[in-house]
Amino acid sequence: MLVVAEKEIGGLMTPEAAFQAVEAVFAAMASGKAYNFPVVREAIGHEDALYGFKGGFDGAALTLGLKAGGYWPNNQKHNLINHQSTIFLFDADTGRVAAAVGGNLLTALRTAAASAVSIKYLAPKGAKVLGMIGAGHQSAFQMRAAAAVHSFDKVIGWNPHPEMLTRLADTAADLGLPFEAVDLPTLGEQADVIISITSAFSPLLLDQHVKRPTHIAAMGTDTKGKQELDPALVARARVFTDEIAQSISIGEAQHAIAAGLITEGDITQIGAVVNGSHEGRGTAEVTLFDGTGVGLQDLAVAAKVLELAKAKGIAQSVEI
Template identity: 75%
Template structure:
């Protein structure tokens, strides 16, 4: 078995590699060549933690495995990030474990790549203003990926605690674009693309906030009860996601579906656009991508990292 420690990931996985891996996985899912297993995600009754498993199998790349981990909200007290995970890969021919890979940075990179892929296919033509809702650890990754693959000339941001937006201002400075703190009404009016990445259990971006052609990547909702968007906003948008069933069950669209504002048929897998099976944005004023996070994304980036780590002598071989 090969082990790739967390400390090695930053030197192996790039934004570009993560983008390519996630785009390919979405396409494979839509064509039926890859599928995700049912998600297990539970409150364990200790340290307020959420713990679970995401896994799947991709018959094209022969990636088989799972990511184990979750969210520990008090980790900052120990100087650790709240999200902790490890990806395990298995040989699909024998069932033997083939690799264990640190999953923290990989999760951040593949999540950011997913929103960037959605923006590639769904952003309104000529999108120049990026709006950010949230300023936590993941928000910086989202913004870097958006700026790397988009043509944005300005970033505007809102956060419940405005002092945290300095993190996003620093990222904007890296890319040489201006950053401005705004209210939610200004953000919804001015932004061509909006990325929401919070842990909210109440809607933040309301229907009345969003005017004009807009693409929204809703990336924070991955558990029953979480919510970032007004169901009325969801109801009037063209809807896309990584995994339809997961979106309706634990993703952003769960609330509009529960209120009978949308049906399962209203939600389209993003991979269908990538494969040319769906026109995408069309004449929709607002599009929303619900990024729930699927196990196949983790397997794709982890497989790429193992290959690079072996080539560069950064993978550790152990007997089990």
């Protein structure tokens, strides 16, 4: 078995490589060549932690495996980030374990890559203003990935804790973009592309806030009960997602579905747009990418980083 340690990931994996891996696996999913296994996610009753598994099989790339890990909200006392995970890859021909890959940075990169794929294919023509809702750890990855696939003139942002907006301002400055802190109505009115990445359990961006052709990448809702958007806004949008089953059960669409505003048939896999089998934005005023996060994304970026590690001689061999 090969091991790629977490400390090596930053020197191997780039946002561009993550984007290519996620774009390809979304296309494989939509074409029926790749599928995710049912997600296991449990509160373990210790340290307020959530622990689980996400896995799948990509028949196009012959990538098989799972990500094990979760969310430990008290990890600051251990000088560790709250999200902890490891990705395991298996030989699709024999079932033998092939690799263990550190999953913390890869999770951030693959999440940002997913929203970037949606922006590449669904952003309104001439989009210039990027709106950021949320200023947590993941927000910097999101902004960088968005700027890598689309040319923006300005970033505007809002966060429930304004003191954290320095992260957005600093990231925008690194990208050579001006930044302005705004309220949510202003953000909805001015932004052409909006990325929401919070842990909210009630709507932040309301239907009446969005007044122009807009693409929204809703990336924070990945658990039953979480919510960032007004269900009426979801109903007004042309909705795309990574996986429909997760969108309607744990994603942003769960609330519009529960309210009877949309049905499962109103949601399209983003991979269909990548494949060219769906027109994408078309004439829609508002598009939404409901990014729930799927195991195949993790496997795709882990397989890519393993390839890079082997090429550089960094992957460690361990007998099991």
